[in-house]
Amino acid sequence: MSTGGTGAARLQLEGVSKRFGGLQVFKDITFEIPPGDLLGVIGPNGAGKTTLINVISGNLPPTQGRILLGKQNVTGKPVYAMSRMGVVRSFQQTNVFRNASVRENLARALRFSGAEGGSWRGIAELLEALGLAARLEEPAEKLPYGLQKMLGLMMAYATSPKVLLLDEPAAGLERRERARVDALIDHARNALGCAVLLVEHDMELIRRICPRIMVLEAGSVIAAGAPDEVLSRPDVIEAYLGPGDSEGP
């Protein structure tokens, strides 16, 4: 694993909470992801995983706590500012400019992010691996769903992020396409030294690539550690499948 390039930075959350009126979405979340590291976040639907990404990426302000990028306090910064500082997210659904070509989508990502290292040469290898290299001139809306999703991930990667927040990147993908998600995360960690936070329901993917995971349940962290150890815990199994089921997630 790389320890990060010159643009790498550590993501740190200190006691971050989010509340919508009377609804506590999550509370007192604390973790850190060093440059080049990967943290998987799992949990049942409604646990607060996507809201956590929304808060870190600047789509929503936290109710409490601090978010640090390196030594800089970035708590509550708006999404465009976070993006320019290198905290970039993907969405559960496709997040591409549907009217524009694949090339234009990527050109916008390279240009707007203000990424120092962003260049076509830097993304060429990954474009090939993700199956997009031969389809640069096609309108994004004409791509099959899986490739639209790859394009969205590629756009996030093209900004040369310091922190990559991936919200269920494998959702809706065919089995053979999921290996492309592995390739993207590997590139982000090793070539960019990027700190990656991965929210995912695909346990195969989680077990395969995450050195450590965190389990959110009803807004609280109920377990954290190595995947095999965490996923065999009875409280995690119960959180996913309900009481009385012996099969793990």
Place this chain on the structure above:
Amino acid sequence: MHGIISAGIIGIGLGAQYALLALGFTLIFGVLGVVNFAHGGFYVLGGYVGYWAVSSAGLPYPVAVLAAVVATAALGYLFELVFVERFVDEQLATMMLTVGLYLVMSTGVLAGFGPEPADFAFPVTGSWHGGGFFIPWANLIVLGVCVLAIAAVYLVLYRTDLGRALRALADDRPVARAQGIRPHLLFPLAFALATGLAGLTGAVVTPILTLSPHVGDSVLATSFMVVILGGLGSVTGSTVAAFVVGLIEAYSDVYLGGSKGALALFLLVLLILIAKPSGLFGREARRA
């Protein structure tokens, strides 16, 4: 044969004027999602700033045109920044704001210059004679200015980072924000670009047509028709539709006469919209 060619030239001239107006109108709608009911007001204001600069300040006509562009762009920028910005996602509020601005502008012009048409004449007279045609130099110059301005708009939109960012915002605002684009920095710029175009059109076109406080009404109606025909928010659609409308208007006017021509124009536009409700280049529903 001469009649056909003459009507074609008139139609292209009208189309170029409509294109400039519609580009601004569609730019504001595309980028901000706001229907600017004050667009005709900026056209009128551009005409009156030009008129005042020539007749009262004694400035040469080209400088007066420049002053009109700067004044309308500056007003558009400030209006967006102070008023539209905070209600940009509320369609009813922005509609009321822009309608209100139009009323203020037309009433202000009425109070300042009176209800009579202003004596704002184009500084170049005479006609070009050739091949049996007589075309006023003023019309040719206005056509040239409009075509250059349209080319400049395309250059900005498709060859600069500002244009790329504006198109990204028009395509999908959340995705653009996630890519680091700051909408609230670009909204006033888009508004200023659009109102500056309306001001330019007013300053160059009103001397060859007419300048009075309420000419903005028909300008708004025509801009509306053009952008709906082209497809709301589509830059290419607006440009093509502007020339389609200009040519239909010119030919129907020549061959059918005034009121029948206008009726034919609306009927043809209606038929096109029945066949393609989203407009010539429009999508079924606007995203963002």
